[in-house]
Amino acid sequence: MASTVVHVDKLTKKFPVPGGGEEFVVLDAVSLDVKEGEFASLVGPSGCGKSTLLNVIAGIEEENNGSVTVYPSAQSTDGTVHVGYVFQSARLLNWLTVEDNIRFALEAQDVPREQWRDRVGKYLDMVGLAGQEPNYPLNLSGGMQQRVAIARALAIEPDILLMDEPFSHLDEITARKMRIDLMEILERAKTTILFVTHDLREAVYLSDDVYMMSTKPARIFRHVKVDLSRPRHPEDPRLFDMEKELVQEFFAVVEQQSQ
Amino acid sequence: MNKGKPGFLAGGLTLLAFVLLWQVASMLAPPATVPGPRELLERSITVYSEPDSYVVVWDTLRRIILGLTLSMIVGGIAGVMMGLHRHVEAFLDGWIMVLLTFPAICWAFVAVLTFGISDVGPVFTTVLIVFPFVALNVWEGTKAIDKEVIDMAKVYKANRHLIIRKVVVPQLMPYLFSSLRIALSLSWKIVLVGEAFAVGSGVGRMLLFHFQDTRVDLMLAWGVSFMVFMVLIDVLIFRSWERRAFRWRHQVAT
Numbered sequence: 001m002a003s004t005v006v007h008v009d010k011l012t013k014k015f016p017v018p019g020g021g022e023e024f025v026v027l028d029a030v031s032l033d034v035k036e037g038e039f040a041s042l043v044g045p046s047g048c049g050k051s052t053l054l055n056v057i058a059g060i061e062e063e064n065n066g067s068v069t070v071y072p073s074a075q076s077t078d079g080t081v082h083v084g085y086v087f088q089s090a091r092l093l094n095w096l097t098v099e100d101n102i103r104f105a106l107e108a109q110d111v112p113r114e115q116w117r118d119r120v121g122k123y124l125d126m127v128g129l130a131g132q133e134p135n136y137p138l139n140l141s142g143g144m145q146q147r148v149a150i151a152r153a154l155a156i157e158p159d160i161l162l163m164d165e166p167f168s169h170l171d172e173i174t175a176r177k178m179r180i181d182l183m184e185i186l187e188r189a190k191t192t193i194l195f196v197t198h199d200l201r202e203a204v205y206l207s208d209d210v211y212m213m214s215t216k217p218a219r220i221f222r223h224v225k226v227d228l229s230r231p232r233h234p235e236d237p238r239l240f241d242m243e244k245e246l247v248q249e250f251f252a253v254v255e256q257q258s259q
Numbered sequence: 260m261n262k263g264k265p266g267f268l269a270g271g272l273t274l275l276a277f278v279l280l281w282q283v284a285s286m287l288a289p290p291a292t293v294p295g296p297r298e299l300l301e302r303s304i305t306v307y308s309e310p311d312s313y314v315v316v317w318d319t320l321r322r323i324i325l326g327l328t329l330s331m332i333v334g335g336i337a338g339v340m341m342g343l344h345r346h347v348e349a350f351l352d353g354w355i356m357v358l359l360t361f362p363a364i365c366w367a368f369v370a371v372l373t374f375g376i377s378d379v380g381p382v383f384t385t386v387l388i389v390f391p392f393v394a395l396n397v398w399e400g401t402k403a404i405d406k407e408v409i410d411m412a413k414v415y416k417a418n419r420h421l422i423i424r425k426v427v428v429p430q431l432m433p434y435l436f437s438s439l440r441i442a443l444s445l446s447w448k449i450v451l452v453g454e455a456f457a458v459g460s461g462v463g464r465m466l467l468f469h470f471q472d473t474r475v476d477l478m479l480a481w482g483v484s485f486m487v488f489m490v491l492i493d494v495l496i497f498r499s500w501e502r503r504a505f506r507w508r509h510q511v512a513t
Contacts, residue, residue, distance in 0.1 A: 059414075060410055085411070085415070087407070087411065091407050091411040093429070094507060095507045096507075104425055107417075138507065
């Protein structure tokens with residue numbers, strides 16, 4: 001049994017509404033566990049607090065109630081927790097070269113300087129950008145920029161990698177290629193992932209575990225395991241069937257809530 | 260750079276035309292009122308073959324460097340604080356507006372009355388006039404900082420020092436550079452005025468001296484040569500420094 005890396009227990013997060021009045025509840029007693037080596041997805045409509053959950057796990061937002069714990073995985077060599085984050089947009093530092101962008105994360109995470117060169121090379125190679133070290137981000141395509149962001153996240157050898165709709169800004173062809181490549185990368189890097197998306201197809205294709213979230217209340221209403229062997233084929237009919245089934249469940253829940 | 264070429268050409272040609280026109284005008288006008296470019300060049304050579312002239316230039320340059328540096332520091336800090344804290348913004352907003360509209364000449368008089376004949380006067384005047392421009396510019400820059408990359412840096416647990424060095428300052432650089440160039444163009448003129456009023460040395464003092472002597476030719480020789488000197492500093496030092504700092508924007512895709 002793999003050990004738990006992220007433990008979210010009855011997490012509640014509210015935002016004050018401008019001008020006072022009742023607070024807006026974006027996360028209502030949400031619980032989930034991500035086990036080591038697992039690919040978990042959180043699927044839900046826009047504005048259901050998926051990103052907020054990632055931000056609380058990453059420590060840039062505070063919880064109102066409940067708790068979030070991230071444990072160092074077997075990968076962690078220094079006993080501290082490393083959290084990688086890939087955002088919707090690449091969020092690179094455009095004034096730094098590709099290499100320095102990755103070094104920035106390594107420096108921030110106190111990775112020993114003598115490992116920097118190896119790590120930059122290793123993870124750029126892994127995302128298919130070997131030799132791009134001296135380039136500036138603005139010379140790269142959107143897809144390549146996002147690959148740099150993935151390399152940056154992997155380079156800190158994270159215990160948990162959070163991904164917030166990382167392919168939603170890319171055109172479908174590029175996004176598709178990225179998903180296939182991501183699967184391959186993860187085979188090699190053995191990273192634990194919590195992936196946020198509103199795309200059920202993407203979620204079932206990539207994940208071992210899918211958590212489905214509704215908006216009102218902002219809760220996880222369903223946890224599905226995707227027991228399909230890897231490597232998976234994006235056109236696998238079983239994925240389509242699963243997606244269809246889950247979409248229907250979503251509609252059922254939405255219907256119920258509107259009554 | 261190719262795109263800018265017709266502009267450079269037109270600029271150069273009109274400048275040349277102006278110099279020619281000036282030469283013609285000087286030959287038609289009564290002597291000693293309008294010295295021509297040729298005469299000016301000769302006078303400039305006379306001025307700069309005198310070793311003492313370099314002492315005069317250095318006196319002025321020293322005050323400009325001091326005034327410029329202080330203006331950038333004070334304006335930079337004020338601008339960043341205004342961009343970051345709403346109460347500082349509210350407090351300084353009014354002061355900046357008052358300082359921007361207060362006539363430069365009044366500061367020069369205030370400086371004479373307060374500091375008498377000393378180095379402090381022109382520097383004081385410069386800082387008071389220039390720093391509000393810098394503050395205004397840097398304030399805009401601070402407000403325009405991309406919060407998303409700051410969040411990224413925080414997610415990766417970058418400490419404050421690293422965030423300032425690699426995330427905040429690079430985003431302020433365009434504003435700092437435009438401030439620096441505005442500051443230079445303002446401060447050298449203010450220092451000259453300040454010197455004419457309050458100090459017994461420097462290029463400003465030489466301008467006043469030759470004016471009182473009704474030597475328009477020598478006055479212009481000092482003024483124009485110093486202007487050329489300042490333009491050269493801007494083009495050769497500041498602009499090439501700026502180009503190097505913004506390499507990441509201009510690099511051609513490979």
